[in-house]
Amino acid sequence: MLDFLKNIFTNVDTKALVARIIFAVVLTFVYYLFFFYAKKRNLQLYTYIVTGTLAVLFALSFLVAPQELSVYVYLALGLLAALGLMLFISDINRHIFRLSLKRKVFRDSLADHYGSEDLSKSVAEIVKSCLRLSKTDTGALIVLADHMSDEILDSGIKINSEITAELIETLFFPKTPLHDGAVIITANKVVAAGCYLPLTQAQNLPREFGTRHRAAIGVSAAFPDCTAIVVSEETGIISAMHDGKIKRYLDSRQLQDLLDCAMGLSDESAEERLWGENRQ
Amino acid sequence: MKKKKSVPLSQRIAYFFKHYFVLLLLALGCSVLTVLLVAFCA
Numbered sequence: 001m002l003d004f005l006k007n008i009f010t011n012v013d014t015k016a017l018v019a020r021i022i023f024a025v026v027l028t029f030v031y032y033l034f035f036f037y038a039k040k041r042n043l044q045l046y047t048y049i050v051t052g053t054l055a056v057l058f059a060l061s062f063l064v065a066p067q068e069l070s071v072y073v074y075l076a077l078g079l080l081a082a083l084g085l086m087l088f089i090s091d092i093n094r095h096i097f098r099l100s101l102k103r104k105v106f107r108d109s110l111a112d113h114y115g116s117e118d119l120s121k122s123v124a125e126i127v128k129s130c131l132r133l134s135k136t137d138t139g140a141l142i143v144l145a146d147h148m149s150d151e152i153l154d155s156g157i158k159i160n161s162e163i164t165a166e167l168i169e170t171l172f173f174p175k176t177p178l179h180d181g182a183v184i185i186t187a188n189k190v191v192a193a194g195c196y197l198p199l200t201q202a203q204n205l206p207r208e209f210g211t212r213h214r215a216a217i218g219v220s221a222a223f224p225d226c227t228a229i230v231v232s233e234e235t236g237i238i239s240a241m242h243d244g245k246i247k248r249y250l251d252s253r254q255l256q257d258l259l260d261c262a263m264g265l266s267d268e269s270a271e272e273r274l275w276g277e278n279r280q
Numbered sequence: 281m282k283k284k285k286s287v288p289l290s291q292r293i294a295y296f297f298k299h300y301f302v303l304l305l306l307a308l309g310c311s312v313l314t315v316l317l318v319a320f321c322a
Contacts (some may be wrong), residue, residue: 024312024315027310031311033307054310
């Protein structure tokens, strides 16, 4: 290896050098992506395994002949890549999905159609309805999103109505046809009710989390800009989910802050403060 | 919904350096090691 390192820039033609540099740039991007996801998922062990393996192989290259080492190098690189893909494929899928979503939101942005007053009024109505539903132990699932997939909207009933506490409470009134699904709020309107959402498959959730909570976590993980509010039918506890993260035991003040954030009434620093720094 | 107020570019860069620059350096180091190992074994 020592001789190889000494001659690396002298005994190599320009084309091979350029190819190696391009290879290194692409690899840097791939490693960075994996390390980035490892940090986000709190799986830094993967980063340590990768750096440790490469360091060991590099140290071995000073002792072992290239022919013998090559098997281990290719095997280790293949295994590390497979492990990285296995661990982070869902994050990669999610990010690609988000990129396509961002373009859509840009294209048909409804952003500036509403003033802060309208949105604040809507927030107040949602808070009011959640508190009343909580008092009566009525289960509820409200999803606030800038954009929601047609598949989810089509699974429920289109409503397209102004946001009022009375409407939300009526939609979740037990034994009515729409009470079992989610109410979707987009562009300052209740767009649909009785919608079915993707359930999370996470195993490490509290025992008291039922289908409603699982649906809220599932949809918040799938849609980056969405915030889901859940009122528990058993306990009346109000929870919020955003980006797969959960906030429980919310009072009216906290709920209002979270809804302000979801409606875009507060800035990004407030979002970081409320939901933590590791936004995806 | 109303558009969120954006964070200034300088703050975004500072945030990146604070949280992710080490990762970038680590990725760069790993990729250089990989290229060297592959070239050595080829």
